[in-house]
Amino acid sequence: MRRDVYKKHHLLRSAPRPTARKSLYTFIFISLALLTLSRINHDLIYSFRGRVIALAAPVFEIVSGPVRQLKGIWQNAEILIANTDELNRLRAENQKLQQWKWRAKVLEDRLAAYAKIIQAVERPPLGFSTGQVISEGRGPFLHSVLLNTGRKDGVRNGYPVVSADGLVGRVVQSGARAAHTLLVSDRNSRIPVEIGNNRMRAILTGDGDSTPRLTYLSKGSKIRVGDEVFTSGQGGLFPRGLRIGKVVISGQLYRVKLYANLGRLDYLSVLFFKTPGLDLVDDKPHPGSPSRPKRLEQPVASISSDKAGRSNNTTAAVPRVPERPK
Amino acid sequence: MMAAPAFSLKPLLSLLGLIAIAHLPLGAPANASFIIPSIISALIFIWSIYEPDNVKPWMIFTLGLVADVISSGPIGFWSLYYLSVQGMAFWFGRNPTNTGLLLSWIGYLIATVVVTFLGWVVTTLYTMQSADWRPMLVGAGMVSIGFPLIYWVSGVARQAPPTSSNSPLLDEIA
Numbered sequence: 001m002r003r004d005v006y007k008k009h010h011l012l013r014s015a016p017r018p019t020a021r022k023s024l025y026t027f028i029f030i031s032l033a034l035l036t037l038s039r040i041n042h043d044l045i046y047s048f049r050g051r052v053i054a055l056a057a058p059v060f061e062i063v064s065g066p067v068r069q070l071k072g073i074w075q076n077a078e079i080l081i082a083n084t085d086e087l088n089r090l091r092a093e094n095q096k097l098q099q100w101k102w103r104a105k106v107l108e109d110r111l112a113a114y115a116k117i118i119q120a121v122e123r124p125p126l127g128f129s130t131g132q133v134i135s136e137g138r139g140p141f142l143h144s145v146l147l148n149t150g151r152k153d154g155v156r157n158g159y160p161v162v163s164a165d166g167l168v169g170r171v172v173q174s175g176a177r178a179a180h181t182l183l184v185s186d187r188n189s190r191i192p193v194e195i196g197n198n199r200m201r202a203i204l205t206g207d208g209d210s211t212p213r214l215t216y217l218s219k220g221s222k223i224r225v226g227d228e229v230f231t232s233g234q235g236g237l238f239p240r241g242l243r244i245g246k247v248v249i250s251g252q253l254y255r256v257k258l259y260a261n262l263g264r265l266d267y268l269s270v271l272f273f274k275t276p277g278l279d280l281v282d283d284k285p286h287p288g289s290p291s292r293p294k295r296l297e298q299p300v301a302s303i304s305s306d307k308a309g310r311s312n313n314t315t316a317a318v319p320r321v322p323e324r325p326k
Numbered sequence: 327m328m329a330a331p332a333f334s335l336k337p338l339l340s341l342l343g344l345i346a347i348a349h350l351p352l353g354a355p356a357n358a359s360f361i362i363p364s365i366i367s368a369l370i371f372i373w374s375i376y377e378p379d380n381v382k383p384w385m386i387f388t389l390g391l392v393a394d395v396i397s398s399g400p401i402g403f404w405s406l407y408y409l410s411v412q413g414m415a416f417w418f419g420r421n422p423t424n425t426g427l428l429l430s431w432i433g434y435l436i437a438t439v440v441v442t443f444l445g446w447v448v449t450t451l452y453t454m455q456s457a458d459w460r461p462m463l464v465g466a467g468m469v470s471i472g473f474p475l476i477y478w479v480s481g482v483a484r485q486a487p488p489t490s491s492n493s494p495l496l497d498e499i500a
Contacts, residue, residue: 020378021416027387028409034391034402039452045401052395060349060396067350133351137397144398145351173398180398187453208458265351 050175053146057178060134061148068132068266126239127272129153131179133265143186143208144169145265150177153270158237160271166243166259167191167231168268179270183262184212184244192234193244193256196227204229204244204256210263211248211255223247229256236275334380336483337373341366341381341389349396360465363393363404367411367441368469368476371434374415375425376484386412400452407448410441431473442466 038045079086115122131149149155151174159171161181169183182189189206195214200223203216217223227247233240245258348362373381390405397404414437442462449457469476 020383024383024409024413024416027383028406028413031387031390031402031406031409035400035406035448035452036402038400038402049395049398049401052392056392056396060346063346064350067352071352135349135396136351137349137399142397142399146396146398182398187455208461 046173050173053173053178053180054175057134057146057148057150057175060146064132064134071266127154128269129155129272130267130269132267134178137180142188143183143206143262144172145181145183145268147179147181147268147270148177149270150175150179152176154272155179155270156272160231160238160242160273161268162242162271163260163265163268165261166245167238168260168262168265170237171270181268181270184258185210185262191238191244192232193229194232194240195221195223195229195247198222201232201234202254209255211245211250211257214247214254214256217254223254225249237273239271239273334377337369337377337381338385338389340480340483341369341373341385342392344369345389345393345396348393360461361468363407364438364465364469365476367408367438368434368473369480370408370411371415371418371437372430372477372480374412375419375430375433378416378419381412383409383412403445403448403452407441407445410444411437414440427474427477430477434473435470438466438470 034045114120129149131147131153133145134148135146137144137146147155147161155171155174157171157174161168161170167184169181169186169189171179172182173180184191184204184206185208186206187208189204189212191204193202193204193214194200195202200221201218202214202221205213205215207213214223214229225247229244229247231238231240231242231244243259245256245260248255248257344362344366348366370381370386386408387405390403390408391401393404393408394401415433418433418437446457446459446462
Protein backbone atom coordinates (compact mmCIF):
# COMPACT_ATOMS: atom_id res chain seq x y z
CA MET A 1 0.00 0.00 0.00
CA ARG A 2 2.70 2.40 1.12
CA ARG A 3 4.80 1.40 -1.89
CA ASP A 4 1.87 2.21 -4.20
CA VAL A 5 1.56 5.58 -2.54
CA TYR A 6 5.22 6.29 -3.29
CA LYS A 7 4.78 5.19 -6.89
CA LYS A 8 1.72 7.36 -7.35
CA HIS A 9 3.43 10.23 -5.63
CA HIS A 10 6.42 9.74 -7.89
CA LEU A 11 4.30 9.84 -11.02
CA LEU A 12 2.27 12.83 -9.94
CA ARG A 13 5.14 15.18 -10.41
CA SER A 14 4.36 18.83 -10.79
CA ALA A 15 5.07 20.64 -14.03
CA PRO A 16 7.45 23.60 -13.85
CA ARG A 17 5.63 26.81 -13.00
CA PRO A 18 5.56 29.66 -15.54
CA THR A 19 7.37 31.90 -13.03
CA ALA A 20 10.22 29.38 -12.92
CA ARG A 21 10.55 29.62 -16.71
CA LYS A 22 10.60 33.40 -16.58
CA SER A 23 13.32 33.45 -13.92
CA LEU A 24 15.23 30.84 -15.95
CA TYR A 25 15.38 33.24 -18.91
CA THR A 26 16.42 36.07 -16.59
CA PHE A 27 19.30 34.05 -15.14
CA ILE A 28 20.40 32.86 -18.58
CA PHE A 29 20.58 36.51 -19.58
CA ILE A 30 22.58 37.38 -16.43
CA SER A 31 24.96 34.48 -17.15
CA LEU A 32 25.54 35.76 -20.67
CA ALA A 33 26.19 39.26 -19.30
CA LEU A 34 28.68 37.88 -16.76
CA LEU A 35 30.37 35.87 -19.48
CA THR A 36 30.79 39.04 -21.52
CA LEU A 37 32.21 40.92 -18.52
CA SER A 38 34.54 38.01 -17.93
CA ARG A 39 35.69 38.17 -21.53
CA ILE A 40 36.64 41.82 -21.22
CA ASN A 41 38.34 41.05 -17.89
CA HIS A 42 36.25 43.47 -15.89
CA ASP A 43 37.41 44.56 -12.41
CA LEU A 44 34.13 43.43 -10.91
CA ILE A 45 34.76 39.84 -11.95
CA TYR A 46 38.33 39.93 -10.69
CA SER A 47 37.40 41.13 -7.20
CA PHE A 48 34.42 38.76 -7.00
CA ARG A 49 36.57 35.78 -7.86
CA GLY A 50 39.22 36.81 -5.32
CA ARG A 51 36.64 37.04 -2.54
CA VAL A 52 35.07 33.68 -3.30
CA ILE A 53 38.46 31.96 -3.54
CA ALA A 54 39.40 33.39 -0.14
CA LEU A 55 36.20 31.89 1.29
CA ALA A 56 36.41 28.57 -0.55
CA ALA A 57 40.12 27.80 -0.02
CA PRO A 58 39.85 26.77 3.67
CA VAL A 59 36.86 24.57 2.87
CA PHE A 60 38.75 22.84 0.05
CA GLU A 61 41.79 22.44 2.26
CA ILE A 62 39.69 20.50 4.77
CA VAL A 63 37.75 18.48 2.19
CA SER A 64 40.79 17.59 0.09
CA GLY A 65 42.60 16.10 3.13
CA PRO A 66 40.80 12.73 3.05
CA VAL A 67 41.00 12.69 -0.75
CA ARG A 68 44.77 13.09 -0.60
CA GLN A 69 44.98 10.27 1.92
CA LEU A 70 42.89 8.03 -0.31
CA LYS A 71 45.09 8.92 -3.27
CA GLY A 72 48.15 8.04 -1.20
CA ILE A 73 46.67 4.65 -0.29
CA TRP A 74 45.82 4.03 -3.94
CA GLN A 75 49.32 4.97 -5.09
CA ASN A 76 50.87 2.73 -2.44
CA ALA A 77 48.64 -0.11 -3.58
CA GLU A 78 49.79 0.45 -7.16
CA ILE A 79 53.42 0.34 -6.04
CA LEU A 80 52.78 -2.87 -4.09
CA ILE A 81 51.17 -4.50 -7.12
CA ALA A 82 54.07 -3.58 -9.37
CA ASN A 83 56.57 -4.19 -6.58
CA THR A 84 59.15 -6.46 -8.16
CA ASP A 85 59.43 -4.68 -11.47
CA GLU A 86 59.54 -1.32 -9.75
CA LEU A 87 62.31 -2.47 -7.38
CA ASN A 88 64.45 -3.77 -10.22
CA ARG A 89 63.92 -0.58 -12.17
CA LEU A 90 64.80 1.56 -9.16
CA ARG A 91 67.95 -0.48 -8.47
CA ALA A 92 69.14 -0.01 -12.04
CA GLU A 93 68.27 3.67 -11.92
CA ASN A 94 70.07 4.06 -8.60
CA GLN A 95 73.25 2.55 -10.05
CA LYS A 96 73.12 4.98 -12.94
CA LEU A 97 72.44 7.89 -10.62
CA GLN A 98 75.41 6.98 -8.42
CA GLN A 99 77.64 7.35 -11.46
CA TRP A 100 75.98 10.63 -12.36
CA LYS A 101 76.35 11.87 -8.81
CA TRP A 102 80.08 11.33 -8.97
CA ARG A 103 80.32 13.03 -12.37
CA ALA A 104 78.17 15.92 -11.15
CA LYS A 105 80.43 16.40 -8.15
CA VAL A 106 83.51 16.53 -10.36
CA LEU A 107 81.82 18.97 -12.75
CA GLU A 108 80.57 21.10 -9.88
CA ASP A 109 84.08 21.45 -8.48
CA ARG A 110 85.46 22.27 -11.92
CA LEU A 111 82.70 24.81 -12.53
CA ALA A 112 83.37 26.47 -9.18
CA ALA A 113 87.05 26.71 -10.07
CA TYR A 114 86.28 28.26 -13.50
CA ALA A 115 83.77 30.67 -11.97
CA LYS A 116 86.44 31.80 -9.54
CA ILE A 117 88.96 32.30 -12.34
CA ILE A 118 86.64 34.41 -14.50
CA GLN A 119 85.06 36.12 -11.48
CA ALA A 120 81.57 35.18 -12.64
CA VAL A 121 78.64 36.80 -10.90
CA GLU A 122 76.67 34.17 -9.02
CA ARG A 123 72.99 33.81 -9.72
CA PRO A 124 71.05 34.88 -6.62
CA PRO A 125 69.21 32.01 -4.94
CA LEU A 126 65.46 31.97 -5.39
CA GLY A 127 63.10 32.00 -2.44
CA PHE A 128 60.09 29.78 -2.62
CA SER A 129 56.95 28.70 -0.86
CA THR A 130 55.63 25.16 -1.07
CA GLY A 131 51.95 24.32 -0.94
CA GLN A 132 49.63 21.44 -1.61
CA VAL A 133 47.10 21.20 -4.40
CA ILE A 134 43.66 21.55 -2.82
CA SER A 135 41.55 21.88 -5.93
CA GLU A 136 41.78 21.21 -9.65
CA GLY A 137 40.16 23.47 -12.23
CA ARG A 138 38.11 21.43 -14.67
CA GLY A 139 36.33 22.68 -17.71
CA PRO A 140 36.80 23.62 -21.31
CA PHE A 141 38.71 26.80 -20.56
CA LEU A 142 41.32 26.32 -17.93
CA HIS A 143 43.73 23.72 -16.76
CA SER A 144 44.55 25.06 -13.34
CA VAL A 145 45.11 24.04 -9.75
CA LEU A 146 44.52 25.84 -6.48
CA LEU A 147 47.43 25.82 -4.03
CA ASN A 148 47.14 26.41 -0.30
CA THR A 149 49.85 29.03 -0.29
CA GLY A 150 49.20 32.69 -1.00
CA ARG A 151 50.19 36.31 -0.53
CA LYS A 152 50.73 35.86 3.18
CA ASP A 153 53.50 33.41 2.27
CA GLY A 154 55.02 35.81 -0.27
CA VAL A 155 53.31 34.54 -3.42
CA ARG A 156 52.53 37.02 -6.19
CA ASN A 157 50.81 36.79 -9.54
CA GLY A 158 53.16 35.70 -12.29
CA TYR A 159 55.53 33.64 -10.15
CA PRO A 160 56.57 30.33 -11.72
CA VAL A 161 55.40 27.10 -10.10
CA VAL A 162 57.47 23.92 -10.16
CA SER A 163 57.15 20.37 -8.93
CA ALA A 164 60.10 18.15 -8.08
CA ASP A 165 60.15 17.07 -11.74
CA GLY A 166 59.97 20.39 -13.54
CA LEU A 167 57.96 23.46 -14.45
CA VAL A 168 54.23 23.14 -13.91
CA GLY A 169 52.87 26.62 -14.62
CA ARG A 170 52.56 30.07 -13.12
CA VAL A 171 50.41 31.85 -10.57
CA VAL A 172 47.57 33.78 -12.20
CA GLN A 173 45.62 34.89 -9.16
CA SER A 174 46.75 34.86 -5.58
CA GLY A 175 44.68 35.36 -2.49
CA ALA A 176 45.86 35.66 1.09
CA ARG A 177 46.17 31.91 1.59
CA ALA A 178 45.56 30.42 -1.85
CA ALA A 179 46.96 30.78 -5.33
CA HIS A 180 45.52 29.77 -8.67
CA THR A 181 48.16 28.21 -10.90
CA LEU A 182 47.68 28.12 -14.65
CA LEU A 183 49.19 24.88 -15.91
CA VAL A 184 51.49 24.78 -18.93
CA SER A 185 48.93 22.63 -20.75
CA ASP A 186 46.32 25.38 -20.57
CA ARG A 187 45.26 27.15 -23.76
CA ASN A 188 46.31 30.50 -22.32
CA SER A 189 49.82 29.36 -21.45
CA ARG A 190 52.73 30.70 -23.54
CA ILE A 191 56.27 30.12 -22.31
CA PRO A 192 59.47 31.11 -24.12
CA VAL A 193 61.72 28.06 -24.21
CA GLU A 194 65.05 26.79 -25.48
CA ILE A 195 65.47 23.36 -26.98
CA GLY A 196 68.38 20.96 -26.89
CA ASN A 197 72.10 21.62 -27.05
CA ASN A 198 71.62 24.01 -29.97
CA ARG A 199 69.51 26.27 -27.77
CA MET A 200 66.86 26.69 -30.45
CA ARG A 201 64.24 29.13 -29.32
CA ALA A 202 60.48 28.58 -29.46
CA ILE A 203 57.27 29.22 -27.57
CA LEU A 204 55.68 26.42 -25.59
CA THR A 205 51.98 26.78 -26.31
CA GLY A 206 49.32 25.03 -24.27
CA ASP A 207 46.37 23.66 -26.23
CA GLY A 208 44.54 21.61 -23.65
CA ASP A 209 46.56 18.50 -24.42
CA SER A 210 48.87 17.00 -21.82
CA THR A 211 51.76 17.52 -24.26
CA PRO A 212 51.95 21.24 -25.15
CA ARG A 213 53.01 22.34 -28.64
CA LEU A 214 56.22 24.03 -29.72
CA THR A 215 55.36 27.06 -31.83
CA TYR A 216 57.24 29.97 -33.43
CA LEU A 217 60.17 27.74 -34.27
CA SER A 218 62.72 29.54 -36.35
CA LYS A 219 63.21 28.35 -39.93
CA GLY A 220 65.65 25.50 -40.32
CA SER A 221 65.42 24.58 -36.64
CA LYS A 222 67.25 21.37 -35.96
CA ILE A 223 65.16 19.67 -33.34
CA ARG A 224 65.36 16.03 -32.50
CA VAL A 225 63.01 13.81 -30.57
CA GLY A 226 64.26 13.57 -27.02
CA ASP A 227 65.84 17.04 -26.94
CA GLU A 228 65.50 18.69 -23.59
CA VAL A 229 63.20 21.74 -23.31
CA PHE A 230 63.72 24.40 -20.67
CA THR A 231 62.76 28.02 -20.06
CA SER A 232 64.73 30.59 -22.02
CA GLY A 233 64.08 33.47 -19.62
CA GLN A 234 62.94 35.71 -22.47
CA GLY A 235 60.20 38.11 -21.48
CA GLY A 236 61.39 38.11 -17.90
CA LEU A 237 58.58 36.13 -16.30
CA PHE A 238 60.48 32.88 -15.87
CA PRO A 239 64.07 32.36 -14.79
CA ARG A 240 66.27 30.78 -17.43
CA GLY A 241 66.92 27.05 -17.33
CA LEU A 242 63.85 25.61 -15.60
CA ARG A 243 63.35 22.04 -16.80
CA ILE A 244 60.10 21.43 -18.66
CA GLY A 245 60.26 18.20 -20.65
CA LYS A 246 61.46 16.44 -23.78
CA VAL A 247 60.55 16.87 -27.44
CA VAL A 248 58.19 14.33 -28.98
CA ILE A 249 56.48 14.28 -32.36
CA SER A 250 52.75 13.92 -32.60
CA GLY A 251 51.41 13.96 -36.16
CA GLN A 252 53.14 16.86 -37.86
CA LEU A 253 53.67 18.80 -34.66
CA TYR A 254 56.54 19.08 -32.28
CA ARG A 255 55.24 18.63 -28.77
CA VAL A 256 56.78 18.43 -25.32
CA LYS A 257 56.31 15.49 -23.01
CA LEU A 258 56.38 17.17 -19.64
CA TYR A 259 58.55 15.85 -16.83
CA ALA A 260 55.86 16.81 -14.33
CA ASN A 261 52.79 14.58 -14.31
CA LEU A 262 50.02 17.18 -14.42
CA GLY A 263 47.43 14.56 -13.56
CA ARG A 264 49.08 13.78 -10.25
CA LEU A 265 50.20 17.05 -8.77
CA ASP A 266 50.50 17.19 -5.03
CA TYR A 267 53.19 19.42 -3.53
CA LEU A 268 54.24 22.38 -5.66
CA SER A 269 56.70 25.20 -5.05
CA VAL A 270 56.11 28.80 -6.06
CA LEU A 271 59.44 30.43 -6.95
CA PHE A 272 59.85 34.04 -5.88
CA PHE A 273 61.30 35.21 -9.16
CA LYS A 274 61.19 38.99 -9.05
CA THR A 275 61.62 40.85 -12.28
CA PRO A 276 60.37 44.19 -13.57
CA GLY A 277 58.07 42.21 -15.88
CA LEU A 278 56.16 41.02 -12.83
CA ASP A 279 54.44 44.38 -12.48
CA LEU A 280 52.62 43.66 -15.74
CA VAL A 281 50.86 40.65 -14.27
CA ASP A 282 50.64 41.58 -10.60
CA ASP A 283 48.54 44.73 -10.52
CA LYS A 284 48.91 47.52 -8.04
CA PRO A 285 46.00 48.04 -5.66
CA HIS A 286 43.22 49.62 -7.60
CA PRO A 287 41.67 52.77 -6.10
CA GLY A 288 38.17 51.92 -4.95
CA SER A 289 38.75 48.22 -5.28
CA PRO A 290 39.82 46.86 -1.90
CA SER A 291 40.10 43.30 -3.10
CA ARG A 292 42.82 43.98 -5.63
CA PRO A 293 45.99 42.19 -4.58
CA LYS A 294 48.07 44.09 -2.08
CA ARG A 295 51.76 44.39 -2.53
CA LEU A 296 54.09 42.43 -0.37
CA GLU A 297 55.31 44.76 2.30
CA GLN A 298 57.91 42.65 4.00
CA PRO A 299 60.87 40.85 2.53
CA VAL A 300 60.15 37.32 1.43
CA ALA A 301 62.93 35.85 3.52
CA SER A 302 61.38 37.11 6.74
CA ILE A 303 58.02 35.47 6.18
CA SER A 304 57.67 32.22 8.02
CA SER A 305 55.26 29.38 7.66
CA ASP A 306 52.56 28.66 10.19
CA LYS A 307 50.85 25.68 8.69
CA ALA A 308 51.73 22.10 8.01
CA GLY A 309 52.07 21.50 4.32
CA ARG A 310 53.38 24.99 3.67
CA SER A 311 56.93 26.04 3.98
CA ASN A 312 59.11 28.98 3.16
CA ASN A 313 62.76 28.93 2.33
CA THR A 314 65.18 31.33 0.90
CA THR A 315 66.84 28.93 -1.49
CA ALA A 316 64.92 26.66 -3.78
CA ALA A 317 65.91 23.23 -5.00
CA VAL A 318 64.82 24.29 -8.48
CA PRO A 319 64.80 21.61 -11.16
CA ARG A 320 67.13 23.44 -13.51
CA VAL A 321 69.16 22.57 -16.50
CA PRO A 322 72.82 23.35 -15.86
CA GLU A 323 74.22 26.38 -17.66
CA ARG A 324 76.31 25.64 -20.71
CA PRO A 325 78.69 28.06 -22.35
CA LYS A 326 77.35 29.25 -25.69
CA MET B 327 -6.85 20.25 3.69
CA MET B 328 -3.76 20.13 1.56
CA ALA B 329 -0.59 21.39 3.24
CA ALA B 330 1.91 23.37 1.22
CA PRO B 331 4.76 21.11 0.10
CA ALA B 332 7.86 21.58 2.22
CA PHE B 333 11.01 22.76 0.50
CA SER B 334 13.60 20.01 0.13
CA LEU B 335 17.31 20.68 0.27
CA LYS B 336 18.21 17.29 -1.18
CA PRO B 337 18.72 18.45 -4.78
CA LEU B 338 20.72 21.50 -3.76
CA LEU B 339 22.99 19.59 -1.39
CA SER B 340 23.55 16.72 -3.81
CA LEU B 341 24.50 19.14 -6.60
CA LEU B 342 26.73 21.21 -4.33
CA GLY B 343 28.47 18.04 -3.13
CA LEU B 344 29.11 16.93 -6.70
CA ILE B 345 30.49 20.35 -7.65
CA ALA B 346 32.91 20.10 -4.73
CA ILE B 347 33.93 16.57 -5.77
CA ALA B 348 34.41 17.73 -9.37
CA HIS B 349 37.11 20.14 -8.23
CA LEU B 350 38.94 17.97 -5.74
CA PRO B 351 42.45 16.94 -6.80
CA LEU B 352 41.45 13.44 -7.87
CA GLY B 353 44.07 13.27 -10.60
CA ALA B 354 41.67 12.29 -13.36
CA PRO B 355 43.03 12.31 -16.93
CA ALA B 356 42.36 15.37 -19.11
CA ASN B 357 39.72 13.66 -21.22
CA ALA B 358 37.80 12.69 -18.09
CA SER B 359 37.49 16.26 -16.86
CA PHE B 360 33.93 16.58 -18.13
CA ILE B 361 32.53 13.42 -16.56
CA ILE B 362 31.55 14.85 -13.16
CA PRO B 363 30.13 18.08 -14.69
CA SER B 364 28.08 15.83 -17.00
CA ILE B 365 26.82 13.85 -13.99
CA ILE B 366 25.82 17.18 -12.44
CA SER B 367 23.93 18.12 -15.59
CA ALA B 368 22.15 14.73 -15.59
CA LEU B 369 21.12 15.27 -11.99
CA ILE B 370 19.89 18.79 -12.76
CA PHE B 371 17.85 17.32 -15.59
CA ILE B 372 16.28 14.65 -13.37
CA TRP B 373 15.61 16.94 -10.41
CA SER B 374 14.16 19.63 -12.71
CA ILE B 375 11.71 17.11 -14.18
CA TYR B 376 10.61 15.47 -10.97
CA GLU B 377 10.98 18.24 -8.41
CA PRO B 378 11.05 21.56 -10.26
CA ASP B 379 9.98 23.41 -7.12
CA ASN B 380 13.11 22.25 -5.31
CA VAL B 381 15.57 23.27 -8.02
CA LYS B 382 14.85 26.90 -8.72
CA PRO B 383 16.76 28.61 -11.52
CA TRP B 384 18.49 30.91 -9.01
CA MET B 385 19.93 27.85 -7.27
CA ILE B 386 21.30 26.46 -10.52
CA PHE B 387 22.67 29.89 -11.35
CA THR B 388 24.43 30.11 -7.97
CA LEU B 389 25.81 26.57 -8.26
CA GLY B 390 27.15 27.42 -11.70
CA LEU B 391 28.82 30.54 -10.33
CA VAL B 392 30.48 28.50 -7.59
CA ALA B 393 31.76 26.06 -10.21
CA ASP B 394 33.03 28.96 -12.34
CA VAL B 395 34.94 30.54 -9.49
CA ILE B 396 36.45 27.32 -8.20
CA SER B 397 37.55 26.23 -11.66
CA SER B 398 38.98 29.71 -12.29
CA GLY B 399 37.17 29.73 -15.61
CA PRO B 400 35.13 32.59 -17.05
CA ILE B 401 32.30 33.64 -14.75
CA GLY B 402 28.96 32.68 -16.24
CA PHE B 403 29.96 29.62 -18.27
CA TRP B 404 28.82 26.84 -15.95
CA SER B 405 25.78 28.89 -14.93
CA LEU B 406 24.78 29.14 -18.57
CA TYR B 407 25.55 25.46 -19.17
CA TYR B 408 23.53 24.19 -16.23
CA LEU B 409 20.66 26.64 -16.82
CA SER B 410 20.47 25.40 -20.41
CA VAL B 411 20.15 21.85 -19.10
CA GLN B 412 17.37 23.02 -16.80
CA GLY B 413 15.70 24.83 -19.68
CA MET B 414 15.72 21.60 -21.67
CA ALA B 415 14.31 19.74 -18.66
CA PHE B 416 11.52 22.30 -18.30
CA TRP B 417 10.74 21.98 -22.00
CA PHE B 418 10.72 18.20 -21.69
CA GLY B 419 8.73 18.26 -18.45
CA ARG B 420 5.88 20.34 -19.84
CA ASN B 421 4.10 17.11 -20.70
CA PRO B 422 3.20 15.36 -17.40
CA THR B 423 3.35 11.93 -19.05
CA ASN B 424 7.04 12.36 -19.86
CA THR B 425 8.19 10.29 -16.96
CA GLY B 426 9.90 7.00 -16.23
CA LEU B 427 13.41 5.87 -17.08
CA LEU B 428 13.11 5.39 -20.82
CA LEU B 429 11.49 8.71 -21.61
CA SER B 430 13.78 10.57 -19.21
CA TRP B 431 16.76 8.89 -20.84
CA ILE B 432 15.63 9.96 -24.31
CA GLY B 433 14.99 13.45 -22.99
CA TYR B 434 18.44 13.62 -21.43
CA LEU B 435 20.08 12.38 -24.66
CA ILE B 436 18.42 15.22 -26.59
CA ALA B 437 19.33 17.71 -23.88
CA THR B 438 22.95 16.60 -23.65
CA VAL B 439 23.46 16.79 -27.43
CA VAL B 440 22.02 20.32 -27.54
CA VAL B 441 23.79 21.60 -24.43
CA THR B 442 27.16 19.99 -25.23
CA PHE B 443 27.08 21.58 -28.67
CA LEU B 444 26.06 24.89 -27.10
CA GLY B 445 28.93 24.58 -24.59
CA TRP B 446 31.38 23.94 -27.40
CA VAL B 447 30.08 26.97 -29.37
CA VAL B 448 30.32 29.25 -26.31
CA THR B 449 33.84 28.01 -25.55
CA THR B 450 34.91 28.52 -29.14
CA LEU B 451 33.43 32.02 -29.27
CA TYR B 452 34.95 32.94 -25.92
CA THR B 453 38.45 31.76 -26.75
CA MET B 454 38.19 32.70 -30.43
CA GLN B 455 39.66 29.34 -31.36
CA SER B 456 38.22 25.90 -31.95
CA ALA B 457 37.66 24.32 -28.55
CA ASP B 458 38.79 20.80 -27.77
CA TRP B 459 35.62 18.74 -28.16
CA ARG B 460 37.05 15.44 -26.93
CA PRO B 461 36.61 15.92 -23.14
CA MET B 462 33.08 17.22 -23.71
CA LEU B 463 32.19 14.27 -25.91
CA VAL B 464 33.76 11.73 -23.54
CA GLY B 465 31.91 13.24 -20.55
CA ALA B 466 28.56 13.51 -22.32
CA GLY B 467 28.91 10.04 -23.87
CA MET B 468 29.86 8.25 -20.67
CA VAL B 469 27.14 9.91 -18.62
CA SER B 470 24.57 9.23 -21.34
CA ILE B 471 25.47 5.55 -21.14
CA GLY B 472 25.40 5.59 -17.35
CA PHE B 473 22.21 7.64 -17.15
CA PRO B 474 20.05 4.73 -15.83
CA LEU B 475 22.37 4.37 -12.84
CA ILE B 476 22.18 8.09 -12.05
CA TYR B 477 18.42 7.92 -12.50
CA TRP B 478 18.20 5.00 -10.10
CA VAL B 479 20.44 6.65 -7.45
CA SER B 480 18.52 9.92 -7.66
CA GLY B 481 15.28 7.90 -7.56
CA VAL B 482 16.32 6.40 -4.21
CA ALA B 483 16.78 9.94 -2.89
CA ARG B 484 13.53 11.14 -4.46
CA GLN B 485 11.47 8.27 -3.11
CA ALA B 486 12.32 8.88 0.52
CA PRO B 487 9.17 8.20 2.52
CA PRO B 488 6.91 11.21 2.08
CA THR B 489 5.54 12.86 5.18
CA SER B 490 2.23 14.63 5.43
CA SER B 491 4.11 17.90 5.26
CA ASN B 492 5.74 17.25 1.89
CA SER B 493 3.27 14.91 0.23
CA PRO B 494 -0.05 16.29 -0.98
CA LEU B 495 -1.02 12.74 -1.90
CA LEU B 496 -0.70 11.46 1.66
CA ASP B 497 -2.83 14.35 2.80
CA GLU B 498 -5.45 13.39 0.26
CA ILE B 499 -5.39 9.75 1.40
CA ALA B 500 -5.61 10.81 5.03
